[in-house]
Structure formats: structure tokens, C-alpha cells
Amino acid sequence: MIMVKIAPSILSANFAKLAEEIKDVEKGGADYIHIDIMDGHFVPNITMGPLIVEAIRPITKLPLDVHLMIENPDQFIDAFAKAGADYISVHVEACPHLHRTIQHIRQLGIKPGVVINPATPVESIKEIINDVDLVLLMTVNPGFGGQTFIESVLTKIEKVKQIVDERNLDVEIEVDGGVNPTTAKLCKQAGANVLVAGSNIYQSSDRKKAIELLKSEE
Numbered sequence: 001m002i003m004v005k006i007a008p009s010i011l012s013a014n015f016a017k018l019a020e021e022i023k024d025v026e027k028g029g030a031d032y033i034h035i036d037i038m039d040g041h042f043v044p045n046i047t048m049g050p051l052i053v054e055a056i057r058p059i060t061k062l063p064l065d066v067h068l069m070i071e072n073p074d075q076f077i078d079a080f081a082k083a084g085a086d087y088i089s090v091h092v093e094a095c096p097h098l099h100r101t102i103q104h105i106r107q108l109g110i111k112p113g114v115v116i117n118p119a120t121p122v123e124s125i126k127e128i129i130n131d132v133d134l135v136l137l138m139t140v141n142p143g144f145g146g147q148t149f150i151e152s153v154l155t156k157i158e159k160v161k162q163i164v165d166e167r168n169l170d171v172e173i174e175v176d177g178g179v180n181p182t183t184a185k186l187c188k189q190a191g192a193n194v195l196v197a198g199s200n201i202y203q204s205s206d207r208k209k210a211i212e213l214l215k216s217e218e
């Protein structure tokens with residue numbers, strides 16, 4: 001099995017002490033900081049914007065993994081790049097000109113990622129996988145933390161892994177939503193190498209332990 005990276009989602013952190021919450025998971029062995037951007041249109045919730053990303057940038061050395069759940073992401077890519085994002089991931093469902101959007105992110109020196117919802121088939125990203133650094137498979141319907149993992153996405157992870165191997169690509173396979181030690185194991189077996197986890201890590205009083213359990217090979 002592959003050694004996985006863990007990307008705690010700060011959506012489940014205590015926003016009143018965000019800096020501490022980020023430092024806590026960094027000390028606990030996190031590999032990325034996952035930042036969920038929601039606009040109240042693409043998803044039924046509103047969260048953060050570029051200002052928060054800019055505020056977070058100097059408080060951690062970890063790469064910032066920015067997950068855009070917004071309509072018309074093209075309009076905001078420059079702002080998130082300027083704010084300090086390392087990865088910017090956009091949803092297939094929100095991008096009519098996906099290739100242009102991915103190139104735009106790459107031209108800014110940022111690693112582009114493409115995201116698909118649970119009901120969106122892997123076929124929809126076959127033509128873009130060679131151009132991205134990360135494929136993010138949603139294992140819940142986006143919008144909220146603390147939802148239940150959708151098991152049918154496991155076969156999609158396997159399909160993406162097969163494409164990545166066949167084409168010999170250097171692309172990360174990330175999963176997001178409902179990740180806990182049990183579902184983490186299934187995702188790893190299916191071929192995921194980056195696990196986003198919000199509530200599982202932030203609801204734990206010992207974040208280091210929670211991260212270790214997600215990384216565990218048992």
C-alpha cells in the first residue's frame with residue numbers, strides 16, 4: 001500500500017483560533033492544509049475567500065490545498081494564487097472551459113487540480129488528467145463537513161488509479177469527505193494517496209493521534 005499524505009480540512013477547525021488549529025495539525029504530522037472555498041451557489045454553504053488564505057499563508061510551512069466550490073472559478077483564480085495557494089482545484093461541474101481554466105492555474109505557477117462530485121463519472125476527466133497535478137474525488141456531496149462517506153466512489157478511485165498507472169503520470173489521487181480510519185483504509189486500497197479529513201481530525205482532542213490513525217497501514 002502507498003504511504004498516504006493527510007490534508008486536514010480547516011472547515012471543521014475552531015475559526016476563533018484558526019492559527020493555533022493549523023499549527024496543531026502541522027505539529028501532528030499533516031502534509032497539506034485543505035481550505036474549502038464555498039460561494040452559496042455552487043454549493044449550499046458559504047465559507048472563506050482569498051483574504052483568509054492570505055492570512056493563513058505566513059503561519060504554516062505546509063502547502064495550501066485550495067478546493068474551490070464556486071461558480072465561475074476563473075474569476076477568482078488570480079486572487080487565490082496571489083493569496084498564496086499552492087494547489088488550486090476546480091470542479092469539472094463548474095468549468096465549461098476546463099482546459100483553459102487548468103492552463104490558467106498552471107501559468108500562475110500554481111499546481112492545478114480537478115475535482116469530480118460523487119455522481120460525476122471518471123470519463124469526464126480522462127482528457128484532462130495529463131494536464132493536472134491532482135485529481136480530487138469527492139466522497140460526499142460537497143458543501144459541508146461531517147457527512148457520511150459514499151462507498152460507490154471507491155470504484156472511481158480504482159479507475160483513476162488505473163489511468164494514472166497506465167499513462168505513467170505523476171498525479172496525486174485525493175479523496176475528500178467522510179474520511180475516518182475505516183474509510184481511509186478502503187481509499188488507500190483503491191489507490192488514493194492524499195486523504196482530506198475535517199471532522200475526524202478536528203473533533204479529536206489529540207490531532208497527532210488522529211493523523212497517525214489515518215496514515216496507519218494496519
Ligand SMILES: O=C(CO)[C@@H](O)[C@H](O)COP(=O)(O)O
Pocket residue numbers: 009011012034036067140141142143144145146147176177178179196197198199200
Ligand atoms: O470539501 C469538503 C466538503 O464539501 C470537505 O473538505 C470537508 O471539509 C470534509 O469534511 P469531513 O467529511 O472530513 O468532515
Ligand SMILES: [Fe+2]
Pocket residue numbers: 009034035036067176196
Ligand atoms: Fe474539500
